[in-house]
Amino acid sequence: MAEKKKLYQWFDERVDLKNIEKFLEHKTVPYHEHSIWYYLGGMSLFLFVLQVLTGILLLLYYKPTAESAYESVQYIMTEVPFGWLVRSIHSYAANLFIGMVFVHMFSVFLMKAYRRPRELTWISGALLLFLAMGFGFSGYLLPWNQLAYLATNVGTNCATMVPFIGEWLLEFLRGGKEVTGATLTRFFGFHVAVLPGITTLLLAIHLLFVQRLGMSVPVSIEREIKQGKAKRLSIPFIPNYLYRDMLGWVLAMGVIVLFSSLFPWELGDKADILKPAPPHIRPEWFFVFMYQTLKYVPKVIGVFGFALAGLVWILLPFFDKKSNRGEPNRLYTVIGVFVIAYIIILTIIGYVAPGE
Amino acid sequence: MDERIPRRDAINYLLGAGLVALGGATLYPVIRYMIPPKASGSGTASVSAAKVGDLKPNEGLIFKFGDAPAILVLRPGGDPHTAADYVAMTAVCTHLNCTVQYRTDLKEIWCACHNGHFDLQGRVLSGPPPAPLDLYRVAIKGDEIFVTSEKA
Amino acid sequence: MRKITVILLTIFTGAVGVQAKDSSCISCHRSPDWFSDTSVVVAYLSGDTHLNFGIGCEDCHGGNPRIGFAEGDPSLAMDPAKGYKPAPDRNGIPAFCARCHSDIEFMKRYNPRLPTDQMALYKTSVHGKQLLERGDPKVAVCTDCHGAHGILSAADSRSKVNYKNVPQTCAKCHSDPVHMAGYKTESGKAIPVDQYEEYVLSVHGKLALEKGDQSAPVCNDCHGSHGATPPNIASVSASCGECHPSNRDFFNASPHAAPWKDLGYADCEQCHGSHLIAPATDKMVGVDKDALCVQCHDPGTGGYQAAATIRAGIDSLRAAIAGAEEVVHQAETKGVEGGEARFDLGAAKDNLVRVRAVVHTFDPAQVTEITSAGVKTAEAVRLTAEESLGDLRARQIGLGVSLILIIIVAFALWRKIKQVDRRTDFTAGA
Numbered sequence: 044m045a046e047k048k049k050l051y052q053w054f055d056e057r058v059d060l061k062n063i064e065k066f067l068e069h070k071t072v073p074y075h076e077h078s079i080w081y082y083l084g085g086m087s088l089f090l091f092v093l094q095v096l097t098g099i100l101l102l103l104y105y106k107p108t109a110e111s112a113y114e115s116v117q118y119i120m121t122e123v124p125f126g127w128l129v130r131s132i133h134s135y136a137a138n139l140f141i142g143m144v145f146v147h148m149f150s151v152f153l154m155k156a157y158r159r160p161r162e163l164t165w166i167s168g169a170l171l172l173f174l175a176m177g178f179g180f181s182g183y184l185l186p187w188n189q190l191a192y193l194a195t196n197v198g199t200n201c202a203t204m205v206p207f208i209g210e211w212l213l214e215f216l217r218g219g220k221e222v223t224g225a226t227l228t229r230f231f232g233f234h235v236a237v238l239p240g241i242t243t244l245l246l247a248i249h250l251l252f253v254q255r256l257g258m259s260v261p262v263s264i265e266r267e268i269k270q271g272k273a274k275r276l277s278i279p280f281i282p283n284y285l286y287r288d289m290l291g292w293v294l295a296m297g298v299i300v301l302f303s304s305l306f307p308w309e310l311g312d313k314a315d316i317l318k319p320a321p322p323h324i325r326p327e328w329f330f331v332f333m334y335q336t337l338k339y340v341p342k343v344i345g346v347f348g349f350a351l352a353g354l355v356w357i358l359l360p361f362f363d364k365k366s367n368r369g370e371p372n373r374l375y376t377v378i379g380v381f382v383i384a385y386i387i388i389l390t391i392i393g394y395v396a397p398g399e
Numbered sequence: 400m401d402e403r404i405p406r407r408d409a410i411n412y413l414l415g416a417g418l419v420a421l422g423g424a425t426l427y428p429v430i431r432y433m434i435p436p437k438a439s440g441s442g443t444a445s446v447s448a449a450k451v452g453d454l455k456p457n458e459g460l461i462f463k464f465g466d467a468p469a470i471l472v473l474r475p476g477g478d479p480h481t482a483a484d485y486v487a488m489t490a491v492c493t494h495l496n497c498t499v500q501y502r503t504d505l506k507e508i509w510c511a512c513h514n515g516h517f518d519l520q521g522r523v524l525s526g527p528p529p530a531p532l533d534l535y536r537v538a539i540k541g542d543e544i545f546v547t548s549e550k551a
Numbered sequence: 552m553r554k555i556t557v558i559l560l561t562i563f564t565g566a567v568g569v570q571a572k573d574s575s576c577i578s579c580h581r582s583p584d585w586f587s588d589t590s591v592v593v594a595y596l597s598g599d600t601h602l603n604f605g606i607g608c609e610d611c612h613g614g615n616p617r618i619g620f621a622e623g624d625p626s627l628a629m630d631p632a633k634g635y636k637p638a639p640d641r642n643g644i645p646a647f648c649a650r651c652h653s654d655i656e657f658m659k660r661y662n663p664r665l666p667t668d669q670m671a672l673y674k675t676s677v678h679g680k681q682l683l684e685r686g687d688p689k690v691a692v693c694t695d696c697h698g699a700h701g702i703l704s705a706a707d708s709r710s711k712v713n714y715k716n717v718p719q720t721c722a723k724c725h726s727d728p729v730h731m732a733g734y735k736t737e738s739g740k741a742i743p744v745d746q747y748e749e750y751v752l753s754v755h756g757k758l759a760l761e762k763g764d765q766s767a768p769v770c771n772d773c774h775g776s777h778g779a780t781p782p783n784i785a786s787v788s789a790s791c792g793e794c795h796p797s798n799r800d801f802f803n804a805s806p807h808a809a810p811w812k813d814l815g816y817a818d819c820e821q822c823h824g825s826h827l828i829a830p831a832t833d834k835m836v837g838v839d840k841d842a843l844c845v846q847c848h849d850p851g852t853g854g855y856q857a858a859a860t861i862r863a864g865i866d867s868l869r870a871a872i873a874g875a876e877e878v879v880h881q882a883e884t885k886g887v888e889g890g891e892a893r894f895d896l897g898a899a900k901d902n903l904v905r906v907r908a909v910v911h912t913f914d915p916a917q918v919t920e921i922t923s924a925g926v927k928t929a930e931a932v933r934l935t936a937e938e939s940l941g942d943l944r945a946r947q948i949g950l951g952v953s954l955i956l957i958i959i960v961a962f963a964l965w966r967k968i969k970q971v972d973r974r975t976d977f978t979a980g981a
Binding site for chain 3: 071074117121127128274275276277278279282283286287289290293294296297300301303304305307310
């Protein structure tokens with residue numbers, strides 16, 4: 044045990060372990076009827092780490108060229124021991140991750156956790172959501188199957204709707220005028236280098252703020268506490284909160300592993316650039332609500348609308364004066380519910396409606 | 400002697416053992432995944448078709464290239480150790496996709512289905528095939544004969 | 552052939568251009584003062600192959616090309632003393648052309664590879680016999696197919712005797728009911744006029760005319776060009792067998808060969824037609840009401856039995872391949888099959904292609920040998936693919952173990968949470 048103490052002292056001298064230990068020992072997390080939503084952030088983090096680890100494993104065998112991509116994924120699925128598992132986990136967890144990030148964001152929104160002093164946490168979080176969607180979009184193409192090829196075609200086409208730089212943006216994304224092997228290589232670069240780099244930075248910032256500022260308590264509950272109607276409850280981060288986090292992670296792992304084994308992610312047919320596109324192509328599910336909206340409004344209005352909405356969404360903390368004052372803001376709650384409902388309904392319509 | 404394990408320790412044991420077991424169950428597939436399998440890498444880029452000595456001069460053999468058959472021939476009077484004395488090409492006949500073979504009497508590639516003849520450059524000599532057979536590149540490394548598609 | 556022509560054309564065009572310009576024949580015959588119809592010269596000057604070889608008007612027609620135009624006196628050029636003869640009538644055209652084209656020494660100087668047997672062949676042909684022995688001017692003579700003054704090499708795609716244009720050239724007469732009225736075959740029936748119509752719809756026609764595939768036959772590939780004769784019954788399979796040798800050999804060794812000869816049936820044509828040759832299908836064989844076999848073979852006969860067996864064999868092979876294909880595809884898209892199976896299935900597909908030629912032996916034993924081997928291969932492939940899919944089950948069992956571990960850990964965590972919560976003062980801490 045003396046060795047343990049020596050080791051501790053060695054690191055403490057360099058890394059200030061004592062302070063970190065003190066911080067962690069005393070760190071607590073609010074405990075109230077809505078505190079269950081707190082775990083979504085950690086869940087998103089867990090899923091992201093899972094993606095990074097499975098992604099690194101896939102990198103050992105994946106080949107990012109049009110001639111070899113599909114075959115290399117087939118190789119991983121059929122020849123590499125447990126390759127099917129690693130790949131299926133990566134695919135299922137990817138979708139779960141994006142879904143989780145959306146739910147995390149909306150729960151934060153409805154609890155008004157974005158209000159002062161957590162504006163920067165919210166902004167970094169919103170940007171992380173866009174990065175997550177970028178991960179999803181770029182990663183989807185990598186197996187180079189017909190479905191992914193068509194979805195990418197349709198998705199990148201939307202770049203042309205951006206005024207002025209639309210065409211340039213399209214070529215930048217595609218690595219050319221059409222979706223080709225060049226697009227694949229480019230998306231690969233985005234997916235394994237560019238996006239992870241930016242995400243790591245933003246994630247570090249996001250987590251730093253969360254550590255510094257702690258968890259936000261919903262306005263209504265703060266009021267109750269101030270009015271003496273309720274006590275301010277909390278649980279220690281270590282071990283109570285952490286065990287709960289771990290429980291969530293283990294259950295998530297179970298669900299992912301269950302689906303990966305019962306329904307291994309399919310290979311599909313290899314992308315054939317010359318085949319005509321069938322009707323009913325859509326981008327991945329988390330883009331469908333936008334894609335479907337663009338079918339009902341003129342393209343330019345739709346694109347502008349979403350861009351504007353995105354901007355307002357990011358800058359929300361600066362518009363919601365009431366929450367900043369600690370007052371409940373029904374309007375924003377309603378807006379939030381409306382946005383959630385809109386996304387869900389449009390997504391459903393996107394899947395159920397007869398295609399064009 | 401009270402051997403009953405207090406509940407606190409029981410749960411700790413269960414949690415500890417469970418986590419270790421789960422960790423092992425996670426690590427096992429990861430380790431096995433990282434060790435490269437025996438089957439050569441994905442893609443049709445390069446295949447080890449045969450070993451030097453498998454073919455005698457004026458002999459051919461069919462091997463798997465990607466998921467289609469290909470044919471390797473050692474020319475009449477050729478040296479088994481010289482890569483230039485081998486020819487390799489797709490064995491899928493360009494007429495109706497039958498698998499061709501090497502005819503030691505004719506010293507040509509021949510398709511049994513409709514009597515198509517190809518020379519050792521893959522060119523059509525006679526019969527219904529409308530197009531020549533795509534050639535592959537042959538290289539010898541050690542005692543293995545590697546075949547790669549020209550485009551690779 | 553084409554290369555030599557091009558080289559020679561290039562060499563001679565230069566030399567010839569000068570000559571043509573000076574020729575009085577050309578000068579008169581293209582001058583609107585003398586002729587309203589200058590098409591002959593226009594055709595000749597537009598790349599006629601004789602022109603390119605330096606053969607001028609006088610070489611065929613005689614006369615003196617150096618004089619006559621400037622003087623305004625045609626008789627100076629069209630001078631019998633210089634060999635001028637008027638253009639021959641239809642009956643005289645073959646001999647007219649043959650004067651050079653059957654002269655081996657002469658032709659060697661211009662194109663040693665060009666055949667010189669056209670006249671000899673023509674004399675044996677139906678066209679030749681009608682013309683030369685019976686003086687019938689309605690049949691084809693050299694100029695009908697080759698033209699007279701704008702003659703192009705057969706390799707030239709504009710030529711009327713170019714591969715792709717041959718059917719239309721023949722059809723000019725042979726599809727004209729008025730022109731063909733009165734002509735009868737050897738057996739006394741009127742010669743049909745629907746060959747072109749049928750040919751265009753046939754496998755060969757579509758390949759040749761629509762796809763430009765030169766391996767498909769046009770009229771002269773089966774009938775000959777100069778020695779054009781309808782193939783006699785004895786020679787139909789020989790004609791088809793030029794390109795379909797396996798089928799010919801199988802057929803000639805089959806039990807159909809001798810009886811059909813006795814019955815006067817035209818080998819391949821009996822089942823496949825001559826001009827309207829449709830893509831062959833498995834349906835042609837068997838005992839269904841639209842199969843060909845039952846048109847002669849009655850139920851209960853050996854032939855009927857053989858037909859049924861052969862068709863059953865082919866059907867079973869096709870079904871086995873389809874079945875295996877389905878499982879393989881499933882395994883591939885589910886990601887448990889890496890291509891081995893598809894490779895092995897190729898062997899069974901080879902069998903299917905081969906057996907469709909072997910059908911022409913009409914021998915159930917030979918057919919079944921191939922089909923049963925193919926079925927065995929296909930079945931083995933299907934089994935392997937199904938095993939791969941079965942591997943999925945094994946995986947799930949392995950996964951079950953992991954899930955149990957997860958549940959254990961989750962349970963332990965839950966109990967642990969309860970435990971530490973019991974010790975926790977929820978009101979402490981901010």
